[in-house]
Amino acid sequence: MKKYNPRKIEKEVQKKWEENKAYFHRDQKDKPKYYVLDMFPYPSGDGLHMGHTESYTASDIIYRYKRLRGFDVLHPQGFDSFGLPAENYAVKTGIHPKETTKKNTENYIRQMKMLGLGHDLDHLIYTSDSSYYKWTQWLFGKFFENGLVERKTDKINWCPSCNTGIANEQVENGKCERCKTEIEQKEVPGWFFKITDFAEDLINDLDKVDWPEATKKNQINWIGKSEGAKISFRIKKSSQTDADLTQTNTEERETLNDEISVFTTRPDTLFGATYLVLAPEHPLIEKLKLEIKNWSEVKKYIERAKNKTEMERLESKEKTGVKLEGLVAINPAIAKMLSQSQTDAEQIQKDVKKNILRGSALSPRESAVSSEAEIPIFVADYVLGGYGTGAIMAVPAHDERDFEFAKKYDLPIRYVTKYRIKYVVDSKFKIDAQEKINNFFDWVLKHTHPNKTKIISRTSTVLEFESHDYFGYKKNLSAKRIINFHSISKNVLINSGQFDGMNSEEAKKAITEFVGGEMTTNYRLRDWSISRQRYWGCPIPIVYSPEGEAKFVGEENLPWLLPEDVDFKPTGTAPLAKSKELKERTEKIFGKGWTPEVDTMDTFVDSSWYFLRYPDPENEKEFCSPEKLKRWLPVDLYIGGAEHTYMHLLYARFFVKAMYKMGLVSFNEPFLKLRHQGMVLDKNGMKMSKSKGNVVNPDDMVKQFGADATRMYMMFAGPLEEDVMWKEEGVKGVYNFLQKVWKIFQEKNLIDCREGKSFEIDKKLPFILHKTIKGVTEDIEELKFNTAISKLMIFINTASRIVSQPQTDVEQTQKDAERIQSGVGKNILRGSASSPRSSATLLKVMENFLILLSPFAPHLSQYLWEQLGKKDFILDQKWPQYDSKFIQEETTELVIQVNGKVRDKIKVPADISEKEAKEKALASEKIKKYTEGKEIKKTIFVPGRLINLVV
C-alpha cells in the first residue's frame, strides 16, 4: 500500500487548482452572495506568521463550506503594502520600497498557495499601487469637499525615532506602538479626519452588528463618552498682600475678560468647587503670564511637566502643581447666590464658614479667601491638556484626585452632597456571628469620615448612617459576606443654598442652568491625525496656493503619484519636500508659486476602505461600481486579530459612516459579523518572538507535516478565538487522522467497490454519516471547527473498521455503534435505515465524507476524490444534506437518578412514557437498593433522557 505522502499530494493538487484557476472569482448572479474577508497582511520580510495561518485557514474553511452550500463567495486577498518597515529597510539598504514590497508580496503569495488557501489570487489588491491609491486620494478629495477632513495645527503625538506624527490610537503607554520610543507632544500642522463627528454613531451602531462583546465594549470605552456640563469661571486679579486680603471687597478688583471653561460630569457639586486646575498646556496660562506674579515658578513647572516621560509620571503618583499667584477665579454658583440676596449671601457665608473641612487647621489667609466666591487657580499635570477643556473645577470633597491634591496643598474641602446608607444583616446569617457583624460595622464606620458621618441607627443587625459621597467607604462596600443587603439613598445636596435637598441628578441640570453653563457630552476620542512625514505612503492630494490656501488636486490629476526622486532618510521634514519632480508637477499644473502637500497619509487610511475595492478591483472609473457595492457589501464575515480593535476596526467603521453620509455607499456598518482568532503561542504558552528564538513558521510546518495537517491542527487545538499553543506532539493527532483517511481509501474493499463490485455494507454506515453531516454542518456554522474535526475523526474511526472487515464481527460492529459521537449517544442503530446494500452506497458515503472533510483538508480530499475516479473538483460539489430519518433513534439509554444522583442506566425505547419508565426504573436491582422501603415523593421525567426519583 502506498503511504500517505502529503508533500506529493499537495503539490499535485495545487498545480491542478492553479492550472484550472479553481479560485478565480466570477460573479454568479443566480446564487446568493457571501463575502468572507481576511484582514490583509502587511507584506513584511518575515513572511506569513502563524497568526495569519490560523485566521486565513478559518476563513478558508468558511469559504469552501459556503461555496459548497451553493453561495457565490467572494474570498479576496491583498496587501497593505505601504508602510514604515519597507521604508526603514530602504533607508538602511538603499533598496527602493517598491522592490522590497514586490519581493515580499511574492513570498506571501507563494505561502498562501502552499497552505492551500483558496483566495482569488487573480484579483489581488496592493494599496501601494497607483491604481489603488488613486481611489484613496479620490476619497480624500470627497472628504475634503464635504468638510470631513481638515487641516489644523494642533498638538500631535510625535515619534522622534520614526520622525513622524502618529495618531492617538498608535500610542501605547506613551510609547510608539511601532518602535517603542517615548512619544513627544509637538505642534505640527496636519490633516485630521473628523472622526469625532461620528462618535455617537460609532457607539450606537454597534448594536446592529454581530461582533464579540468585548470588542464592542473596548470600542465604546475608547470613544469614552461622558455626559456633563461646561461651566465658565470668570477670572480676577487678586490682591497680593495679606493686608489686601483682609479687605475682601471683590468688586473693587479688576475683572479680566478671559474666562476659564471647565468640563465636569458633576455640575451638581459646583458649590463644592474650591479651586480650579489648568493643564500645563492650557493656552490661558501663557496668555495671562503678565498677571501671574510667580510666572518664573509656573513656567518652570510647565517646562518640567512637558519633559516628564510617561515613566516618570507613572512612578511618582503624587500630585504636583503650582498656584497661579495674582489670579483668582469666581465660583459662579456662589457668586450668583451672593448677588441674588443679601440675606442669602449672609447665610451662605455662614454656611461656608461652618462647613469648611480641611486636612489641617485653617490659616487666616485661606479662611478669608475661601469664605468668598473666590477660589484659587492652579496648574497641575494631573489635569490633561487633551481631554475636555484642559481645565477642571476641583471638588476635593467628592473626587479622589482633587482630595489628594487639596490635602497636599492645604486647600479647603467643602461637602455638598450626602448619602444615606443602610446595612441589614441577612436573617439567615446565624446569631453566633455577632462578633463578625460588629467588626464589619466598625470597619465600615472607620472608612467613612468620622466627623462627617452621622449614625442614624445601629443595632446588632442593622447599621444606618448618613455620609458624604466621599470615596472611602465605597471601596469594599460588601467586603464581608455577612451583609446581604444595603441601600443607598439618592445622593442629596447640602450646603448648596437654594438647591439643598434636591437630588444629585436633578441638580446637575438645575445648577448648570443657574450659572449659565451648558450640558454637553464629551468624548475621549480625538480627531484622527493622518499626516505622516514619511515617504512610503499615499501622497495627500492637496496643493497650496501662493496665499497658502489648500486645494484638492482634482479628480483629473489622480493618481497624484508618489514621486521617485527623493531621499528616504527621515529628518523630521517630509521626504517629499525634497522632490523636484513633485514641485515642478505642481507648478506646471496649478501655476507659479503653488506648492504641493508633502506629507503622506497614515497607512490606516489605505486599509479603511480596501474591502470596498475587492468586488471591483480593476475598475478604472470608480472605486467600485454601485451595482457591485450593492451586491457584495457589507462584508458577511470578517476574521482577524483583536489587536485591531482601536485602530483599523474603528477607522474602517468611521470611513463607511462618512461615505454613507456623503451618499457614496448605502450601508453604514462595514462588517456584519466579526470574529477574532486567538494568538499562536509556543509550546510553553509564550508569545513567539524573534528575540526569544521560539518562532514557528508556516514553511517549516508544512514541510514537516503538510499543509492539511498544519491547517487542521490549528483548528483542532481549541476554539478559534482562544490561544493555540503550538505543540508538535499535538500535530500528530491530526496527522494520524489524515493517515487513517488515506488508508481507508486504499482498502481493498473500497477499491473493489470503485471497480463496480457489489458489496454488502453495514447499515450503520449511512447512519453515522448522517450524524456526521448534521454535526459538522452545525459546528461550521458556529465556527466551532475543533468539534467539527472531532466528529470527522469519530466517523473515520468507525468507518475504518467497517470498511476493512465488512462481513464479520457483528459484535464489534455493535460496540462501535454504541460509541458513536456524543450527539448520538450510545444508541442502537435503526434497523430500518433503508440502505441498499451495494457498492454504490459505500462509495456514496465515502464521497460525502470527502466533501465534509474538504474545507479542512482540501488537498487530501481532492486527491482522494480523484482516486474515486472523479475528474472534477471537490470544490464544485454540493454539500451533503442529512436526512433525519437516518438519525432518529429507536432506543435510548435512560439515566435513572435517585435524589439527583445517577444510580443506573437502562436501555429503553426512545419514546418511552413516564409511567413505563418509572416502572422499569423501580424494577432495577441497583435502584431497589436506594428506594427499598421508602416512599417515592416525586418523579421528574425528561423524555428520552432521564428519570429522577425523589425519596
Place this chain on the structure above:
RNA sequence: GGGGAUGUGGUGAAAUUGGUAGACACGCUAGUCUUAGGAACUAGUGCUUCGGCGUGUGGGUUCGAGUCCCACCAUCCCCACCA
C-alpha cells in the same frame, strides 16, 4: 484605579444551554504484529481507603448546577490621573 476574559484529568480540550462531567486528541500503561516506521492495531487510563469524591474557593436557588444567583481567590489581556 477602570474595563474585559479565563479557571474542568498528566496535557490541548468537549459537554445539545439546568439533565450521564471529561467527547475527540496528545501523553502514559500493558499486549499483538513486523517491509523497524514519525509505525500500526487491541485493551486500559479523573481521584479513591471501593463507602464514595470530583469542574479555582465559600455560600445560595433547584428533584438535579461545570452551566443560574451572591461573595471571594488566582491568572492573563486591554485601558489608565478622562474630571
